[in-house]
Amino acid sequence: MNTSESSDRVSGPGQWPEQRASSEAWYDAYGEAYSALPGRSDLRCPNCGHRALRIVFTGHVEDRVGYASFWCDNCRYGIHISRVSVPDGVEILPLGESAERRRRVVPDYRIVPPPDRDDVDPMSEVGEDMLVARSSEECHLYMELHPCECGEEFFEWSRHHLEERPDHPRVSVYEGTCARCGRERRFEFEVPAVSPEPGRYGDDGPSRIIDPGEFLVSSRQFAGNVPPDPGDLAVSELGYAYNAIDLAVAGVEETLKFVPPGAEAVPPEAFTSELGRKTYDADPDAFTRDRLERTLAEYIAVRDPYAAVLEE
Numbered sequence: 001m002n003t004s005e006s007s008d009r010v011s012g013p014g015q016w017p018e019q020r021a022s023s024e025a026w027y028d029a030y031g032e033a034y035s036a037l038p039g040r041s042d043l044r045c046p047n048c049g050h051r052a053l054r055i056v057f058t059g060h061v062e063d064r065v066g067y068a069s070f071w072c073d074n075c076r077y078g079i080h081i082s083r084v085s086v087p088d089g090v091e092i093l094p095l096g097e098s099a100e101r102r103r104r105v106v107p108d109y110r111i112v113p114p115p116d117r118d119d120v121d122p123m124s125e126v127g128e129d130m131l132v133a134r135s136s137e138e139c140h141l142y143m144e145l146h147p148c149e150c151g152e153e154f155f156e157w158s159r160h161h162l163e164e165r166p167d168h169p170r171v172s173v174y175e176g177t178c179a180r181c182g183r184e185r186r187f188e189f190e191v192p193a194v195s196p197e198p199g200r201y202g203d204d205g206p207s208r209i210i211d212p213g214e215f216l217v218s219s220r221q222f223a224g225n226v227p228p229d230p231g232d233l234a235v236s237e238l239g240y241a242y243n244a245i246d247l248a249v250a251g252v253e254e255t256l257k258f259v260p261p262g263a264e265a266v267p268p269e270a271f272t273s274e275l276g277r278k279t280y281d282a283d284p285d286a287f288t289r290d291r292l293e294r295t296l297a298e299y300i301a302v303r304d305p306y307a308a309v310l311e312e
């Protein structure tokens with residue numbers, strides 16, 4: 001009766017068919033489909049056998065870098081591949097597209113977990129893609145900005161390691177126990193092979209995981225702990241104070257990166273976190289190019305004497 005390998009696994013609404021293909025088979029299929037671009041391959045789905053595989057890229061339209069969603073329209077399984085270059089002639093869905101518009105192009109589908117992972121990390125399930133950090137400094141600030149459920153902000157991780165995964169070449173993993181409530185906490189970031197200079201959050205281009213309001217708040221906090229006159233501190237405190245004011249400078253530099261070329265201020269839609277939006281609403285003028293440049297100059301003026309004493 002059943003002459004086609006693909007006719008009997010289509011499921012009714014609300015019921016997911018089974019997923020039996022290995023993640024390697026999915027990555028192989030992706031590789032083939034990718035190399036056929038901008039054409040369409042008539043490859044069969046590694047899971048259900050239908051010729052219904054689709055690739056959509058989401059990312060930066062100008063530099064043609066993004067992540068790939070690769071799925072089967074029939075069985076609705078697939079994988080994510082992060083940071084790939086998008087071949088010429090292939091459309092890129094801009095980052096920040098509304099969920100509704102996005103769903104018209106990319107349906108909800110189930111992610112086939114990469115090998116060597118028993119569990120799918122909830123963060124990558126919800127956020128659909130891994131947190132992409134530009135430096136360890138940026139990972140640290142992100143963790144500070146995301147307190148434990150119990151409210152404890154300070155997270156002293158006890159374990160840190162790098163992992164290589166098929167879809168993420170360098171994953172920086174921080175793990176530890178919350179000092180207040182005892183919960184096990186874990187953060188995962190995709191990190192680049194080459195870091196910016198120490199004390200900097202990233203090279204060109206704005207952060208993808210920390211918004212301008214969060215950067216400015218952290219800068220104010222760092223700067224607030226540093227007296228303008230290094231003479232007010234003990235010699236043993238000078239190094240710490242220098243690092244703090246230097247990070248305050250770096251945070252304002254990051255905030256400025258959210259001002260689009262030719263614009264006069266950070267646009268309201270750049271504020272994507274609750275803290276960021278609150279900070280913006282309280283004083284939108286703090287995010288004009290002019291004000292940010294003045295804040296930057298202020299912090300640099302505090303930093304300079306510290307740099308001078310430390311050089312002595």
Ligand SMILES: [Zn+2]
Nearest residue numbers: 045048072075
């Ligand atoms: Zn399928």
Ligand SMILES: [Zn+2]
Nearest residue numbers: 148150178181
């Ligand atoms: Zn806690």
